[in-house]
Amino acid sequence: MIWSPAGGEPIKAPNEAINVFDFEPVAFQNVPPAHFGYMASGLDDEVTLRANREGFLKLQLRPRRLRDVSKVDTSTEILGTSYDSPIFICPTGGNQFFHPDGEVAVAKAARAGNHLQILSTSANYSVEDVTKARGAPIWFQLYASPRWEVAQALIKKAEGAGCPVLMVTVDRVAGRNQETLFRLTRRDTRDCASCHDRSSFASRVVRRHNYDGIDLSGVTGSGEAANLTWDTIRRMRDVTRMKIMLKGIVTAEDAELAVQNGIDGILVSNHGGRGEDNGRATIDALPEIIAAVNGRLPVLVDGGFRRGTDVIKALAMGAKAVGVGRPYLWGLGAFGEEGVARVLELLRTETRVAMQQCGVRTISELNPNFVRRAT
Numbered sequence: 001m002i003w004s005p006a007g008g009e010p011i012k013a014p015n016e017a018i019n020v021f022d023f024e025p026v027a028f029q030n031v032p033p034a035h036f037g038y039m040a041s042g043l044d045d046e047v048t049l050r051a052n053r054e055g056f057l058k059l060q061l062r063p064r065r066l067r068d069v070s071k072v073d074t075s076t077e078i079l080g081t082s083y084d085s086p087i088f089i090c091p092t093g094g095n096q097f098f099h100p101d102g103e104v105a106v107a108k109a110a111r112a113g114n115h116l117q118i119l120s121t122s123a124n125y126s127v128e129d130v131t132k133a134r135g136a137p138i139w140f141q142l143y144a145s146p147r148w149e150v151a152q153a154l155i156k157k158a159e160g161a162g163c164p165v166l167m168v169t170v171d172r173v174a175g176r177n178q179e180t181l182f183r184l185t186r187r188d189t190r191d192c193a194s195c196h197d198r199s200s201f202a203s204r205v206v207r208r209h210n211y212d213g214i215d216l217s218g219v220t221g222s223g224e225a226a227n228l229t230w231d232t233i234r235r236m237r238d239v240t241r242m243k244i245m246l247k248g249i250v251t252a253e254d255a256e257l258a259v260q261n262g263i264d265g266i267l268v269s270n271h272g273g274r275g276e277d278n279g280r281a282t283i284d285a286l287p288e289i290i291a292a293v294n295g296r297l298p299v300l301v302d303g304g305f306r307r308g309t310d311v312i313k314a315l316a317m318g319a320k321a322v323g324v325g326r327p328y329l330w331g332l333g334a335f336g337e338e339g340v341a342r343v344l345e346l347l348r349t350e351t352r353v354a355m356q357q358c359g360v361r362t363i364s365e366l367n368p369n370f371v372r373r374a375t
């Protein structure tokens with residue numbers, strides 16, 4: 001449940017943090033137990049959650065020497081837009097669970113480091129408000145409600161807010177057994193019903209402003225769309241000019257289908273171990289996707305990235321960019337916008353240093369020869 005190394009006093013200010021894990025115990029102190037449990041939880045035995053971290057330990061770097069790394073450029077281009085950092089903000093729902101400024105605080109911190117931000121359908125703040133706070137277009141993550149009209153209305157809203165990319169999440173088709181969440185909810189003495197009205201979906205999403213003005217009659221849930229198929233994705237293509245990426249692809253077979261269906265990019269993700277407990281790290285799934293796609297579309301990856309060395313392992317294997325979820329939520333829960341900014345700064349610094357240590361000046365200089373599988 002807690003990843004930060006044991007011992008030591010919780011930090012008192014963002015600049016005291018030595019690494020991203022330092023924010024987690026502070027967030028644990030500040031955030032109500034049920035909300036912390038929602039963030040920390042994997043599913044079932046949390047094998048996938050752990051695998052996402054442990055996958056990096058099975059990979060070693062092969063640094064090169066004597067290559068003048070006094071100047072390093074960490075920028076990356078994704079679908080024609082250049083970002084100063086290859087690290088992007090993964091979509092996570094309900095950021096006000098962690099701090100009243102929620103996704104707006106995250107956007108301001110992302111703006112400071114020119115990071116790509118992907119906003120969740122289930123965000124508390126609307127796509128318009130977050131775009132304004134980010135000061136540049138953001139991408140919209142879509143939970144395609146089981147009712148097509150709701151998905152269509154969300155797509156229109158994202159397009160209207162200027163999002164260039166629709167990131168459709170395809171790995172939430174069923175309910176989920178979030179045992180850490182359930183256990184921590186039992187420890188929470190507050191009256192959950194005073195904030196969470198669970199009588200209908202419309203009442204549940206009252207503070208999820210992307211749903212404002214959308215007719216939700218007949219809809220019982222958002223994240224889970226068990227009826228999603230490639231036909232649904234093709235239908236989306238017909239109603240939007242935005243580029244379409246799929247989040248949650250973890251096999252070569254589906255990567256090939258994505259190419260055949262004209263998808264613009266893939267995010268290799270297992271939802272941070274929250275989709276199903278499949279046991280496989282995303283860093284282990286990445287090579288088969290890269291091989292299947294064979295340069296035909298950009299591949300991004302997320303899941304367990306906490307260190308600069310994690311980031312460059314994925315970039316060397318062929319990922320265009322790397323997403324983080326929980327680390328920025330630890331920063332948000334600990335210190336709001338300043339906490340998120342410091343988490344991102346630490347990741348940027350570690351990534352830059354890891355590039356120098358490996359003897360590369362640009363991300364394009366990284367290639368699979370820099371990584372080997374430990375035997």
Ligand SMILES: Cc1cc2nc3c(=O)[nH]c(=O)nc-3n(C[C@H](O)[C@H](O)[C@H](O)COP(=O)(O)O)c2cc1C
Nearest residue numbers: 039090091092093120169271272303304324325326
């Ligand atoms: C609290 C929380 C909420 C999340 N909400 C969403 C969401 O609304 N939509 C989505 O596509 N993924 C969601 N995710 C998954 C993230 O986008 C991402 O795939 C994952 O967090 C990456 O793994 P990491 O947390 O180990 O960095 C959520 C993850 C967490 C931890």
